[in-house]
Amino acid sequence: MATINENYLKLPGSYLFAEIARRVAKFKEENPSANVIRLGIGDVTRPLPQSVITGLHAAVDEMANENTFRGYGPEQGYQFLIEKIIQTDYNPRGIQLDVDEVFVSDGSKSDVGNIQEIFGLENRVAITDPVYPVYLDTNVMAGRTGALGQDGRFGNVVYLTCNAENKFVPQLPSEKVDLIYICMPNNPTGTTLTKDELKVWVDYAKKHNSIILYDAAYEAYIQEEGIPHSIYEIEGAKDVAIEFRSFSKNAGFTGTRCAFTVVPKTVKALTAAGELYPLNKLWNRRQTTKFNGTPYIIQKGAEAVYSPQGQQEIKALISYYMANAKVIREGLASIGLEVYGGVNAPYIWLKAPNGMDSWAFFDKLLTEAHLVGTPGSGFGPAGQGYFRLTAFGNQENTLEAVERIKTRLRV
Numbered sequence: 001m002a003t004i005n006e007n008y009l010k011l012p013g014s015y016l017f018a019e020i021a022r023r024v025a026k027f028k029e030e031n032p033s034a035n036v037i038r039l040g041i042g043d044v045t046r047p048l049p050q051s052v053i054t055g056l057h058a059a060v061d062e063m064a065n066e067n068t069f070r071g072y073g074p075e076q077g078y079q080f081l082i083e084k085i086i087q088t089d090y091n092p093r094g095i096q097l098d099v100d101e102v103f104v105s106d107g108s109k110s111d112v113g114n115i116q117e118i119f120g121l122e123n124r125v126a127i128t129d130p131v132y133p134v135y136l137d138t139n140v141m142a143g144r145t146g147a148l149g150q151d152g153r154f155g156n157v158v159y160l161t162c163n164a165e166n167k168f169v170p171q172l173p174s175e176k177v178d179l180i181y182i183c184m185p186n187n188p189t190g191t192t193l194t195k196d197e198l199k200v201w202v203d204y205a206k207k208h209n210s211i212i213l214y215d216a217a218y219e220a221y222i223q224e225e226g227i228p229h230s231i232y233e234i235e236g237a238k239d240v241a242i243e244f245r246s247f248s249k250n251a252g253f254t255g256t257r258c259a260f261t262v263v264p265k266t267v268k269a270l271t272a273a274g275e276l277y278p279l280n281k282l283w284n285r286r287q288t289t290k291f292n293g294t295p296y297i298i299q300k301g302a303e304a305v306y307s308p309q310g311q312q313e314i315k316a317l318i319s320y321y322m323a324n325a326k327v328i329r330e331g332l333a334s335i336g337l338e339v340y341g342g343v344n345a346p347y348i349w350l351k352a353p354n355g356m357d358s359w360a361f362f363d364k365l366l367t368e369a370h371l372v373g374t375p376g377s378g379f380g381p382a383g384q385g386y387f388r389l390t391a392f393g394n395q396e397n398t399l400e401a402v403e404r405i406k407t408r409l410r411v
């Protein structure tokens with residue numbers, strides 16, 4: 001008889017979005033005329049930039065011609081895209097990378113989920129709390145954690161609490177950790193780290209031979225000076241960090257699917273024999289075995305992001321969402337709510353008023369203002385009492401939503 005991977009049973013059901021849907025459906029049934037606006041979505045709403053559309057069309061036409069048709073491409077991605085990535089995203093920031101240190105993929109979700117495969121099960125994992133759930137769940141599936149406890153935390157995982165008290169800056173753990181997931185700008189809190197704050201973690205990783213898994217999916221949203229766009233802006237990071245980037249949120253590729261992961265050849269971890277082994281080689285082995293490359297058409301679309309027109313268009317896209325973020329942030333603050341994020345990220349994280357828990361605030365927002373957001377407790381125990389709104393809606397709905405918050409919400 002075949003048996004299952006029991007680790008999957010340690011995971012609770014995906015309760016958060018199902019419960020949101022249930023409560024919204026019930027509210028709509030009871031209030032059929034209510035115009036409910038969703039400010040909870042983590043998906044973009046603007047269409048792809050014109051330069052990307054043109055790039056995609058041209059690539060489709062190439063596939064129709066015997067002389068330009070492409071079959072399997074390199075598993076690591078086409079050189080034309082990797083070179084543009086390095087020249088545009090890294091070289092201007094003083095970061096040098098070799099072409100074989102960048103791996104193009106079909107999305108950061110796959111990469112941040114799959115990366116843990118190249119590490120031993122005995123590694124101790126640290127995650128921030130609250131957190132983008134994929135880091136934790138994939139380690140649970142692999143068997144790197146204990147069971148889920150009454151406190152909502154898995155055994156054998158080090159949770160780095162991020163809250164208003166520590167200004168959402170994860171503090172170094174008292175016990176040694178091996179794999180450290182850091183996401184900046186952060187989903188869900190919308191907060192960032194300065195170079196000095198990130199350097200603390202790079203120094204820790206160097207001292208303890210740990211590896212930092214740095215998710216920079218929202219890098220393009222950074223507006224302020226002094227916030228690192230890449231972890232490799234920090235001295236020494238090329239020895240200890242893997243970085244994940246995505247075209248999903250900067251260029252609207254959530255449904256088109258393209259991302260990349262940087263694994264410098266200098267990042268190494270120990271073999272059982274006590275030797276240092278380059279993770280680049282392992283990730284290359286993993287990808288060439290399990291992944292057959294991102295479609296040529298899609299990579300041509302991503303390449304167009306780096307054209308002068310593409311760069312202008314994605315700037316405009318980000319400005320559009322960040323204008324929404326400003327409206328939400330200022331609207332919430334104007335009625336006296338404690339608000340975080342939304343300055344260098346498309347996420348606004350607010351403290352529910354009067355000590356309310358996250359779900360109580362969800363119900364309040366829905367019934368009083370007919371708005372839907374995401375309860376912070378869905379991102380981890382330390383998210384309890386907080387709430388996430390996103391700037392990814394259209395401008396008209398966002399303005400209407402904020403007007404309702406100002407005029408209808410009783411805080």
Ligand code: PLP
Nearest residue numbers: 107108109132187217246248259
């Ligand atoms: N990382 C973070 C922090 C995210 O919030 C998301 C998507 O919401 C992803 C990765 C996934 O990105 P992709 O669309 O490239 O899979």
